[in-house]
Amino acid sequence: MSEWKKICLVDEIPVLGSRRVARAQGMDVAVFRNDQDQVFAVLDRCPHKGGPLSQGIVFGTSVACPLHNWTIDLEGGCAKAPDEGCVQKFSVRVESGAVHLDAGELATLAIDLSPPIAGPKLLSPLPLGEG
Template sequence: MNTSQWTPICLIDDIPVLGARRVARERGLDVAIFRTGQNQVFALLDRCPHKGGPLSQGIVFGTHVACPLHNWTIGLCDGQAAAPDEGRTPKFSVKVENGQVYLDAHELATLATDLERPIAGPARRAAQA
């Protein structure tokens, strides 16, 4: 029995082909919804497992996205970094019906809400002082 409550997010046409759209949440970092050249749709936390780069700003190729900060390759199917890199970003359940994209409401409310984007540069040094 599937108890998922699906939340409508956008139309598939609202997501650029080979691109992404960000979905803000009440708690936690945004979710990035990606669309491949074959109109497959995937959803990951908008945070690279390496240095926290915004994956929604990366380049989609096949079923992967290249992080815009350091070019790490992250699998859209599972959030796993490609070897030799290591790490994983949380994946969200997504479905598309009649052109409408849905995310699991429970996952949106609870999954990875404790993760933050790392602070880099001068702001990091100030925060540590």
């Protein structure tokens, strides 16, 4: 039996938008709402180059990645052809206007992934006065 964690109210997610849910381990989860008040949850990482899906444009039951415009199906979590790849999907339950995610999934699914690092990566620190 699943334990459900209340995340927010449906009305707190913008229509055709999203909210991010931070986790103790792993990347954030993006929770989306379409214009039919359907709610979906996937890992906030495009399978292509790791773009933040929570910043994408929602249309129907899909979201367009803001980096390279890949279309991700929010019901199944996979990219639409001709693109290939899938993102981790999370179970959602809406009850009395509240959005709930499966607590077990939040604690265990895709916890080994970390957000992409933006900008140049420092390989080793330079001693003061050098460089």
